[in-house]
Amino acid sequence: TENYRITLLPGDGIGPEIMAVAVDVLKAVGQQLEITFDFQEALIGGVAIDATGEPLPTASVEQCRASDAVLLAAIGGYKWDNLPRHQRPETGLLGLRAGLGLFANLRPATILPHLVDASSLKREVVEGVDIMVVRELTGGVYFGQPKGIFETETGEKRGVNTMAYTESEIDRIGRIGFETAQKRSGKLCSVDKANVLDVSQLWRDRITQLASEYPDVELSHLYVDNAAMQLVRWPKQFDTIVTGNLFGDILSDAAAMLTGSIGMLPSASLGESGPGVFEPVHGSAPDIAGQDKANPLAQVLSAAMMLRYGLDQPVAADKIEQAVLKVLDWGYRTGDIMSEGMKPVGCREMGEILQKAI
Amino acid sequence: TENYRITLLPGDGIGPEIMAVAVDVLKAVGQQLEITFDFQEALIGGVAIDATGEPLPTASVEQCRASDAVLLAAIGGYKWDNLPRHQRPETGLLGLRAGLGLFANLRPATILPHLVDASSLKREVVEGVDIMVVRELTGGVYFGQPKGIFETETGEKRGVNTMAYTESEIDRIGRIGFETAQKRSGKLCSVDKANVLDVSQLWRDRITQLASEYPDVELSHLYVDNAAMQLVRWPKQFDTIVTGNLFGDILSDAAAMLTGSIGMLPSASLGESGPGVFEPVHGSAPDIAGQDKANPLAQVLSAAMMLRYGLDQPVAADKIEQAVLKVLDWGYRTGDIMSEGMKPVGCREMGEILQKAI
Numbered sequence: 217t218e219n220y221r222i223t224l225l226p227g228d229g230i231g232p233e234i235m236a237v238a239v240d241v242l243k244a245v246g247q248q249l250e251i252t253f254d255f256q257e258a259l260i261g262g263v264a265i266d267a268t269g270e271p272l273p274t275a276s277v278e279q280c281r282a283s284d285a286v287l288l289a290a291i292g293g294y295k296w297d298n299l300p301r302h303q304r305p306e307t308g309l310l311g312l313r314a315g316l317g318l319f320a321n322l323r324p325a326t327i328l329p330h331l332v333d334a335s336s337l338k339r340e341v342v343e344g345v346d347i348m349v350v351r352e353l354t355g356g357v358y359f360g361q362p363k364g365i366f367e368t369e370t371g372e373k374r375g376v377n378t379m380a381y382t383e384s385e386i387d388r389i390g391r392i393g394f395e396t397a398q399k400r401s402g403k404l405c406s407v408d409k410a411n412v413l414d415v416s417q418l419w420r421d422r423i424t425q426l427a428s429e430y431p432d433v434e435l436s437h438l439y440v441d442n443a444a445m446q447l448v449r450w451p452k453q454f455d456t457i458v459t460g461n462l463f464g465d466i467l468s469d470a471a472a473m474l475t476g477s478i479g480m481l482p483s484a485s486l487g488e489s490g491p492g493v494f495e496p497v498h499g500s501a502p503d504i505a506g507q508d509k510a511n512p513l514a515q516v517l518s519a520a521m522m523l524r525y526g527l528d529q530p531v532a533a534d535k536i537e538q539a540v541l542k543v544l545d546w547g548y549r550t551g552d553i554m555s556e557g558m559k560p561v562g563c564r565e566m567g568e569i570l571q572k573a574i
Numbered sequence: 575t576e577n578y579r580i581t582l583l584p585g586d587g588i589g590p591e592i593m594a595v596a597v598d599v600l601k602a603v604g605q606q607l608e609i610t611f612d613f614q615e616a617l618i619g620g621v622a623i624d625a626t627g628e629p630l631p632t633a634s635v636e637q638c639r640a641s642d643a644v645l646l647a648a649i650g651g652y653k654w655d656n657l658p659r660h661q662r663p664e665t666g667l668l669g670l671r672a673g674l675g676l677f678a679n680l681r682p683a684t685i686l687p688h689l690v691d692a693s694s695l696k697r698e699v700v701e702g703v704d705i706m707v708v709r710e711l712t713g714g715v716y717f718g719q720p721k722g723i724f725e726t727e728t729g730e731k732r733g734v735n736t737m738a739y740t741e742s743e744i745d746r747i748g749r750i751g752f753e754t755a756q757k758r759s760g761k762l763c764s765v766d767k768a769n770v771l772d773v774s775q776l777w778r779d780r781i782t783q784l785a786s787e788y789p790d791v792e793l794s795h796l797y798v799d800n801a802a803m804q805l806v807r808w809p810k811q812f813d814t815i816v817t818g819n820l821f822g823d824i825l826s827d828a829a830a831m832l833t834g835s836i837g838m839l840p841s842a843s844l845g846e847s848g849p850g851v852f853e854p855v856h857g858s859a860p861d862i863a864g865q866d867k868a869n870p871l872a873q874v875l876s877a878a879m880m881l882r883y884g885l886d887q888p889v890a891a892d893k894i895e896q897a898v899l900k901v902l903d904w905g906y907r908t909g910d911i912m913s914e915g916m917k918p919v920g921c922r923e924m925g926e927i928l929q930k931a932i
């Protein structure tokens with residue numbers, strides 16, 4: 217039997233509820249496949265601020281580093297929105313990405329046949345959409361120096377961030393993009409703003425050069441404004457998208473919302489080596505926290521991504537993904553994905569049904 | 575009678591064809607209202623590169639400065655895509671914005687009842703959408719210094735752009751946002767990434783302070799990734815959006831595409847004083863250039879925006895907008911907005927019908 221040390225970061229809002237479901241599902245699948253997990257919780261986000269004054273205590277980072285993979289739920293809430301930047305939940309998340317060197321963020325936007333009607337787009341436009349956004353996660357304008365709010369010569373304030381990428385940073389994420397496309401349909405679209413930005417010009421040059429090493433991948437380029445349009449117009453033209461940190465933030469969220477069911481979407485953040493972090497795309501939903509209304513499926517699918525990309529256990533990952541399809545086949549729905557004729561369930565009950573499905 | 579000096583910048587691709595239609599429409603409306611126009615053409619974009627080696631000859635800027643308003647069609651094409659940055663058509667456009675101090679870009683995304691079905695979104699989601707994006711146009715990462723491709727200490731290249739705003743830059747565009755919202759439904763949404771970026775933090779602080787001067791405007795804030803999602807999910811929640819240069823580029827294009835008919839959308843770029851530039855949102859469509867297939871309606875509606883925002887001739891603007899509605903009522907459609915049962919027309923014929931409608 218294989219044993220894995222998993223750090224759990226339940227975080228804020230609905231985090232603990234959906235995490236509990238994912239843990240139960242992991243245990244159930246582990247029992248069948250003789251995989252065991254040592255789960256250990258750590259603090260991040262608002263709960264960490266409340267307990268320690270910091271959104272990411274050093275102890276949490278160290279514990280993550282010492283584990284095989286990290287399962288994160290969600291962070292943030294109104295309560296902590298007006299703290300200074302270094303004390304905000306988001307700063308903890310950025311610190312975790314930097315601290316673990318998680319430069320590659322994989323964000324699938326897939327639409328399940330059961331949920332096509334949840335989309336705001338027409339059925340024929342979204343049916344079969346299956347996009348993977350590969351987003352750079354530790355560079356770009358999120359981390360570039362200099363940054364801050366400075367005083368100008370005339371005495372007024374100037375807010376500054378630096379959007380920057382080095383060749384090696386571009387190559388590193390570019391390769392993940394090409395390799396991801398290889399495992400999928402072989403189509404890669406790189407998104408930048410090379411008609412205006414120097415950093416995008418370098419991005420485009422390097423990605424174009426890399427392409428010669430991946431002759432089986434068909435590479436295209438789009439400007440970010442056009443990419444946003446094309447996602448809305450005809451999302452099925454996309455398979456794998458590779459892009460920088462900020463553009464990836466925006467486009468992956470737009471792509472996720474095309475599906476109409478972001479309560480279903482997981483993500484993976486990976487480094488060169490060391491543990492990855494796996495988390496749902498949705499937020500902490502403080503308005504429904506503690507009410508047993510949350511949809512745990514994105515968290516459960518994040519656990520499946522952890523098995524697949526973090527622990528190299530594809531069979532276990534498949535089992536979880538199949539179980540999710542099964543409960544949808546059976547007609548169970550949490551409030552966010554409810555539709556006529558389906559059976560409404562809460563977060564906990566959804567978890568119990570998932571365990572049966574496994 | 576009022577007389578206006580108008581600089582025409584037909585530019586590339588379909589530019590000259592659609593510009594010709596707009597000029598005829600302006601003349602027709604001018605005759606009825608005793609307004610006359612001195613039209614003078616100038617070079618920008620690819621045609622300027624071909625003629626002078628530069629995408630924006632000094633003579634063009636001077637001519638624009640000396641006129642009452644500038645009507646621009648579209649720039650760019652494959653032919654000029656691989657020139658060095660300072661010689662690219664887009665650089666001409668950026669130079670025009672900077673040269674005329676056009677800091678405020680108004681981009682309406684409205685859906686006409688005739689064209690609801692052209693949208694990739696469901697009818698009930700887009701019917702009645704009427705959004706105005708107020709985009710900052712001469713600052714942010716488009717113009718921030720330092721920028722360029724530099725060598726790092728380790729000898730690799732690093733591409734750099736600077737995303738920066740001063741307080742006065744934010745206030746200036748913020749006021750346009752509030753004033754625009756006042757003239758519309760009184761709802762303003764400011765979009766930033768204040769949870770990550772210092773420049774956005776300053777943006778949010780200033781916009782929040784400005785709000786006290788506009789007690790009749792209801793201000794909200796969204797992070798840019800969430801704004802992209804909300805545009806897809808339920809665009810009718812938005813009325814006026816105010817945001818920076820890059821976010822405005824992306825969101826205004828996404829909003830435009832929600833309507834499904836970007837061949838219909840005009841825009842206005844305005845400075846403190848001096849002439850504004852009015853242009854369609856769509857590009858130069860080199861693939862259909864010279865084939866009499868282009869949709870001239872966005873260009874014609876840009877002429878209407880010129881009358882309204884640039885020349886303070888709202889009656890003439892109304893007349894043009896009414897004429898556009900009329901030709902759609904009559905069932906005339908260019909290829910891009912064609913649907914069953916409608917009458918297909920080319921660019922020129924659409925122009926002739928418009929003149930009749932006036």
Ligand SMILES: CC(C)[C@H](C(=O)O)[C@@H](O)C(=O)O
Nearest residue numbers: 306307309310465769770799
């Ligand atoms: C919370 C925020 C810092 C974060 C980001 O911008 O990366 C989030 O939007 C995301 O996409 O994971």
Ligand SMILES: CC(C)[C@H](C(=O)O)[C@@H](O)C(=O)O
Nearest residue numbers: 411412441664665667668823
């Ligand atoms: C052509 C390009 C420089 C321009 C921009 O990015 O501003 C265009 O996309 C626009 O939105 O007008």
